Amino acid sequence: MIFHADVRDAAARIAGRVRRTPMAEADGLLLKLEQLQHTGSFKARGAFNRILAAGPPPAAGVVTASGGNAGLAVAFAAAETGTRAEVYVPRTAPPVKVAGLRRLGAAVVQVGDRYAEAQEAATERAAETGALYCHAYDQPEVCAGQGTLGLEILEQAADADTILLAVGGGGLMAGVAAAVEGRAQVIGVEPETAPTLNRALRTGGPADVAVSGVAADSLGATRLGDIAYAVAARTGVRSLLVDDEAIIAARRELWTRHRLVVEHGTAAALAALRTGAYRPAPGERVVVVLCGANTDPSDLAG
Template identity: 65%
Template sequence: MEVTREDVERAATLIAGRVRRTPLYEAAPGLLLKLEGHQHAGSFKTRGAFNRILSAGRLPDAGIIAASGGNHGVAVAYAARALGVRAEIFVPEVCAPVKVAGLRALDAQVTQTGAIFAEAYEASAKRAAETGALEVHAYDQPEVVAGQGTVGLEILEQAREAGGVDTILVAVGGGGLVGGIVAAVAGTVKVVAVEPERIPTLHEALARGGGPVQVEVSGVAADALGASKIGRIGLGIVREAGVRAVLVGDDAIVRARAELWRDHRIAAEHAGAAALAALRSGAYVPDPGERVAVLICGANTDPSTLG
């Protein structure tokens, strides 16, 4: 694996004190919810942002630059402000207004350009080449993947105290989160990757047996899971570990998000509810007695849309 458990453990040490140990609680018998929406900046992305920036050592005068569907940018902006450096963030036009507002509240310079993440990324890479700013990729850098994997270590530790866990369900966009978690927990618990039917980047790459493939991006979770290609690092880790990828429809995601708010008062964005949607729709059916941890990966949403 390009990113190993040792890399994740080093990341956990490096970012300790910078990120929150988010709650894991048993919502129903055998169902554990990992609430990464409680993380600084509202998503797991803060873990990878801090690990990438802190691993770089001395930062350039131009600061930090990133492209994002929204959550990664907010996380990078949060980390940059905490570390006292400048952040420039590029987001696509589909970026949720609440995330754009969050970026500006964190003093980031925001450029909204392109219809999808890939176009915003192209613009950010060009700008980074001009300025010399440190690039913090949304999902396809080893330090970012290792940082995201620290949530997997937490799930293992917390679940041990709660009666154990057999399977972790993880939503997939660019693959940094699932890759990091697989690196962290490989050989101990099963990981199942969950993607929207309308953005099947991992599913298509695994089905074709080669590298990342281009897919169309649309649907309710496109602002957060809208990578048009799976990342090379995450794909390699997932393929080596034999991870299964399942698909969920937009209707199932919407229902799962509504359930989280109605039954648990958990505010989740659509991407944050995708992993639960796999359970509720039957895309993943646990065996009798199987204990499943569902990662609620983000909470950057407009509260007025919750119900």
């Protein structure tokens, strides 16, 4: 479980290490441009907080498992703090992300076809070597670090009523919901083919789900994190589902109308508005978090 105070502590710890990303207004919406963060996603916030909160790193460095974005963030934070990083990814990880990991100096190990298989191998490796294990989304320090994005939203848009963001394992959702608790509502948007939050809220706890679809490279967790579920239940986070067609259309809209390049998973948040899955009340101030940009832009036309 994490609370607002944990996010405040994280913000102080990682100050100067991460970018304060801008907010832009477009078509009556507020877009939080977190895809401009170091390594192209919000994950750098949690990676820095996890590594710095642990104190001097062990000689074996840090180990993580990731479909891509968390690994990039850990590799970057490790390099910035003079720490060795080893990243386990599924064989299905996008080549653009694997190449990015290697450019950052991380040792990359590809295992299995699903995130869960890479995670199992990474935890075993950390236990064997004594390396600091950095979970992609289900550690208090990681979630609190991601929540610093929520503090920025409150500073940039104090009148925000609702924050829409994509959910995979739930680390971002947990951090932001803790950060804005009592100030704004958080709505998690997921692909119909990867409903981790939706399933957890319906069944009363995290449960395994089958994952597929166009956004599986970034929203590929097969189970919501325990911390994410606890925070969602406490703060009243809602879940909305959108289909692949809507995600593709929203991603293309962000490019053609605003020249913003994002991952398919990121576009899920906007898709909830465009499909009517979420209908703001008159005068409601809605913030859409654009959380990641690590994608191949060759399929964006116009």
